[in-house]
Amino acid sequence: MKQRLFRRSNDSHDMMTLNTTSLPDLIFTVLFFFMIVTHMRDVDLKVQYQVPEGTEIQKLGHKASIVNIYVGKAENGEYAIQLNNQLSTISDIRTFLEQERKRMGSEDLARLTVSLRADRDVPMGIISDIKRELQKQNALRINYSATEKSKDTSKQ
Amino acid sequence: MFRRRQRHDVPALNTTSTADISFMLLIFFLVTSSMDTDKGLLRQLPPHEEEQAREEVTVKKRNIMALQIDADNRLTCNGDTISLVELTQRVKTFVANVDDDPLLPEKTLREVHLLGTCRVSDRHVITIQANRHSTYDAYFNMQNAIVRGYALLRDQLARKCFGHGYALCSQDERDAVTLVYPQRISEMAEEGEEGGEP
Numbered sequence: 001m002k003q004r005l006f007r008r009s010n011d012s013h014d015m016m017t018l019n020t021t022s023l024p025d026l027i028f029t030v031l032f033f034f035m036i037v038t039h040m041r042d043v044d045l046k047v048q049y050q051v052p053e054g055t056e057i058q059k060l061g062h063k064a065s066i067v068n069i070y071v072g073k074a075e076n077g078e079y080a081i082q083l084n085n086q087l088s089t090i091s092d093i094r095t096f097l098e099q100e101r102k103r104m105g106s107e108d109l110a111r112l113t114v115s116l117r118a119d120r121d122v123p124m125g126i127i128s129d130i131k132r133e134l135q136k137q138n139a140l141r142i143n144y145s146a147t148e149k150s151k152d153t154s155k156q
Numbered sequence: 157m158f159r160r161r162q163r164h165d166v167p168a169l170n171t172t173s174t175a176d177i178s179f180m181l182l183i184f185f186l187v188t189s190s191m192d193t194d195k196g197l198l199r200q201l202p203p204h205e206e207e208q209a210r211e212e213v214t215v216k217k218r219n220i221m222a223l224q225i226d227a228d229n230r231l232t233c234n235g236d237t238i239s240l241v242e243l244t245q246r247v248k249t250f251v252a253n254v255d256d257d258p259l260l261p262e263k264t265l266r267e268v269h270l271l272g273t274c275r276v277s278d279r280h281v282i283t284i285q286a287n288r289h290s291t292y293d294a295y296f297n298m299q300n301a302i303v304r305g306y307a308l309l310r311d312q313l314a315r316k317c318f319g320h321g322y323a324l325c326s327q328d329e330r331d332a333v334t335l336v337y338p339q340r341i342s343e344m345a346e347e348g349e350e351g352g353e354p
Binding site for chain 1: 194
């Protein structure tokens with residue numbers, strides 16, 4: 001019996017083909033997984049930034065209610081603010097927030113959070129100016145974007 | 157005869173390339189999307205007030221902890237240069253004031269839901285003043301250290317009263333704990349006071 005099996009597989013000229021019928025389904029599953037867990041990169045970053053590290057950080061909730069402000073080094077080596085897809089100044093924050101507010105539903109509007117993605121080395125002057133402008137525009141929930149630092153390095 | 161032939165000749169759709177197509181879709185999504193979830197330190201800014209409407213609040217000296225960051229990113233607390241770990245420790249002792257030290261903030265007796273009557277530290281104020289030339293990193297780390305101080309205190313209280321950490325508390329329990337240790341941080345701009353944070 002064993003010998004026959006061996007001979008048969010050795011003699012056969014047509015190789016057994018792998019059944020790939022379910023391969024598309026498999027890949028579709030992976031695709032859907034990625035579509036759900038990731039979100040589209042909606043802006044081209046014109047500034048380079050590296051957010052600080054913190055231990056007490058929380059995950060931000062609803063994505064639709066988050067407005068991003070990027071602060072970092074622009075191509076000319078100076079610190080700049082980026083709103084949407086262009087480099088901007090403090091005074092542009094007003095129109096930017098108005099636009100974003102128009103886009104949002106009333107539910108998201110109540111939860112509006114401004115996520116400040118700022119580089120570590122940005123001088124505090126820029127940050128305080130932004131904060132003051134946000135206060136004026138009544139966008140009071142802000143988030144200092146950061147990455148998680150492992151807890152043991154900062155243990156007291 | 158005719159009928160039989162027709163039944164047999166259903167042509168199968170060639171689906172060999174479906175896998176390739178879906179692979180391409182997958183790769184497209186991988187390239188255009190980003191995985192990074194937004195995490196960070198959530199803070200509430202005080203509402204904006206007109207210059208003239210601002211009222212002067214006099215706070216007793218024992219209730220104030222003055223933090224400053226100078227242009228060289230040095231952190232000073234009431235005049236002493238300290239490290240971030242020391243800051244967390246100081247925030248803890250300052251806010252908790254376990255032994256009712258007359259130099260540390262006052263506490264008031266209040267009825268707290270779930271906890272009964274307890275002494276609440278609702279008079280203290282931590283003031284922050286950051287120099288315009290200091291870096292954001294220094295400021296962020298300071299905020300982080302302060303929040304860490306509060307988080308440790310709240311966790312301690314939650315463990316003592318409810319038997320589990322703050323992270324596992326229900327909303328009611330969290331409210332009770334935050335009432336005992338409210339975050340009272342006030343940020344000041346270079347020019348003048350910037351307002352408080354409840």
